[in-house]
Amino acid sequence: MTSAIDGEPVPPDLFASRRQRLLAGRGGLVASAVSGVVVIGGLAAVFWLAPGGATMRYFFFNPHFMWQAFIGDPSKGFYSVGLGLLTNLWIFALAEALVLVVGLLLASARLSQSPVLFPFRLLATAYTDVFRGIPILLVIFIVGFGLPELNLGYVSSQSPAVYGCASLVISYSAYVAEVYRAGVLSIPHGQLLASRSLGLTHATTMRRVILPQAVRTVIPPLLNDLISLQKDTALVSVLGAIETTRAAQIYGSTVFNFSGYTVAAILFLILTVPMTRFTDHLIARDRARRLAGA
Amino acid sequence: MSEVVLALHEVQKRFKDHAVLNGVSLTLRRHEVVCLIGASGSGKSTLLRCANLLERIDGGDVELFGQSLLDPRVDPDRVRRHIGLVFQSFNLFPHLSVIDNILLGPVHALKRPRAEVRAEALELLERIGLAARAEDYPDRLSGGQQQRVAIVRSLAMRPSLLLLDEVTSALDPTLVGEVLDLLTDLARQGTTMLVATHEMGFARDVAHRVAFLEGGRVIEEGPARDVLDHPREGATRAFLERVR
Numbered sequence: 001m002t003s004a005i006d007g008e009p010v011p012p013d014l015f016a017s018r019r020q021r022l023l024a025g026r027g028g029l030v031a032s033a034v035s036g037v038v039v040i041g042g043l044a045a046v047f048w049l050a051p052g053g054a055t056m057r058y059f060f061f062n063p064h065f066m067w068q069a070f071i072g073d074p075s076k077g078f079y080s081v082g083l084g085l086l087t088n089l090w091i092f093a094l095a096e097a098l099v100l101v102v103g104l105l106l107a108s109a110r111l112s113q114s115p116v117l118f119p120f121r122l123l124a125t126a127y128t129d130v131f132r133g134i135p136i137l138l139v140i141f142i143v144g145f146g147l148p149e150l151n152l153g154y155v156s157s158q159s160p161a162v163y164g165c166a167s168l169v170i171s172y173s174a175y176v177a178e179v180y181r182a183g184v185l186s187i188p189h190g191q192l193l194a195s196r197s198l199g200l201t202h203a204t205t206m207r208r209v210i211l212p213q214a215v216r217t218v219i220p221p222l223l224n225d226l227i228s229l230q231k232d233t234a235l236v237s238v239l240g241a242i243e244t245t246r247a248a249q250i251y252g253s254t255v256f257n258f259s260g261y262t263v264a265a266i267l268f269l270i271l272t273v274p275m276t277r278f279t280d281h282l283i284a285r286d287r288a289r290r291l292a293g294a
Numbered sequence: 295m296s297e298v299v300l301a302l303h304e305v306q307k308r309f310k311d312h313a314v315l316n317g318v319s320l321t322l323r324r325h326e327v328v329c330l331i332g333a334s335g336s337g338k339s340t341l342l343r344c345a346n347l348l349e350r351i352d353g354g355d356v357e358l359f360g361q362s363l364l365d366p367r368v369d370p371d372r373v374r375r376h377i378g379l380v381f382q383s384f385n386l387f388p389h390l391s392v393i394d395n396i397l398l399g400p401v402h403a404l405k406r407p408r409a410e411v412r413a414e415a416l417e418l419l420e421r422i423g424l425a426a427r428a429e430d431y432p433d434r435l436s437g438g439q440q441q442r443v444a445i446v447r448s449l450a451m452r453p454s455l456l457l458l459d460e461v462t463s464a465l466d467p468t469l470v471g472e473v474l475d476l477l478t479d480l481a482r483q484g485t486t487m488l489v490a491t492h493e494m495g496f497a498r499d500v501a502h503r504v505a506f507l508e509g510g511r512v513i514e515e516g517p518a519r520d521v522l523d524h525p526r527e528g529a530t531r532a533f534l535e536r537v538r
Contacts, residue, residue, distance in 0.1 A: 194385035198399030199375030
């Protein structure tokens with residue numbers, strides 16, 4: 001074929017392919033509806049028609065057992081999965097508040113510049129390295145079974161839920177500190193130069209110029225970590241704290257039906273889905289703002 | 295001759311093993327405007343950053359009003375409160391309104407009362423015709439407006455001298471004029487300025503002296519028209535040929 005390069009201009013074919021034209025406009029709507037029904041319907045059919053489908057539905061999705069697990073009945077030896085969620089909630093609320101504060105302190109220590117703060121800088125770096133490297137489950141075991149052994153009065157006489165909460169704070173602070181730090185490092189260097197050129201100290205520059213800008217960029221990843229923290233309150237069950245997962249487990253081993261787990265899963269979804277939606281909304285808004293600014 | 299405000303003596307600066315400044319000497323007197331000219335990479339920006347201690351120098355000395363800034367008792371933050379620096383890329387604070395950008399230094403570095411500084415800042419904005427934009431955020435302003443705000447932000451500190459680092463280089467050609475006009479006004483009012491620039495017309499009309507930098511050295515220095523119209527050194531002549 002000849003083209004402008006060898007001096008022979010050729011009228012180009014500008015039409016979209018038949019398939020592209022079919023999928024544009026209303027055709028696209030029909031296509032997504034059909035593919036939606038096929039894919040989702042197919043998956044549902046697998047669960048419904050599998051050889052053990054009926055058994056599986058009886059053990060995991062039986063409405064009677066789900067309701068029984070949800071309200072609980074201590075006289076029959078099992079606790080309410082619904083009330084168990086309250087434990088998850090207070091563990092999460094307390095851990096969240098502490099994680100945000102401890103994480104900020106760790107990040108500030110790592111980002112400090114004063115020679116006097118050198119040991120804190122070193123400790124904070126070691127801390128984030130160590131606790132991002134140890135599985136949370138192990139931290140929970142070490143704290144939950146280790147601290148009581150210390151015989152240290154107040155420290156050694158807490159409930160499993162408190163030890164679990166403390167473990168979550170220990171682990172998540174390390175992650176959140178890194179999120180804060182990444183946010184601070186994402187601010188252009190010119191901002192620091194401009195602020196220092198006005199004679200503002202390093203501390204004032206952080207407080208008035210860098211952090212206010214960093215907070216905005218950091219909110220979506222921070223919310224991501226908090227969603228994760230919300231779910232990981234379930235890990236506290238390994239210490240024997242009766243939260244929603246543990247209640248579902250007890251229900252399962254008492255009544256020999258696992259519908260309690262499904263209830264627990266639904267309860268977690270009710271907690272986390274609004275937060276994931278909110279996070280996505282913030283990310284989309286920030287993106288729109290960035291695109292508008294550029 | 296009026297008082298020497300800033301004096302650089304044989305200033306040396308290296309980044310790793312790359313020598314950027316190889317013994318630069320320069321003085322700036324009160325009410326004087328000195329333009330630094332030279333190709334990109336000749337050390338103009340580094341020189342300005344050494345003058346306000348954003349960069350630590352490796353040799354030589356920097357004096358402000360006869361006081362060596364290398365003296366260990368000198369607090370760099372206090373030094374910078376007397377030396378304004380304006381950047382090529384403005385570096386306004388995007389999370390603060392125009393007025394708050396200007397107030398930040400005087401209020402938080404100089405600890406002056408907010409209301410008093412605010413009145414002054416509004417007056418400065420009035421002078422550059424942007425008083426109506428005081429509550430706007432920087433991203434609502436054009437490049438030329440942003441750069442003029444950045445200059446006013448430095449002025450609000452009432453500095454003894456202004457350092458300007460190619461302040462028109464990032465601007466759309468149609469916006470260069472408004473920034474140069476402001477600098478010309480400041481020069482007329484006697485503001486002491488050290489200006490790194492590629493605007494030869496501005497240097498010729500406004501600067502008292504011009505220093506030509508190449509390879510981290512001052513190759514030629516003298517009254518603006520002498521250097522720009524009758525350069526003595528071959529290197530200066532070659533540079534001026536290229537920018538013309």
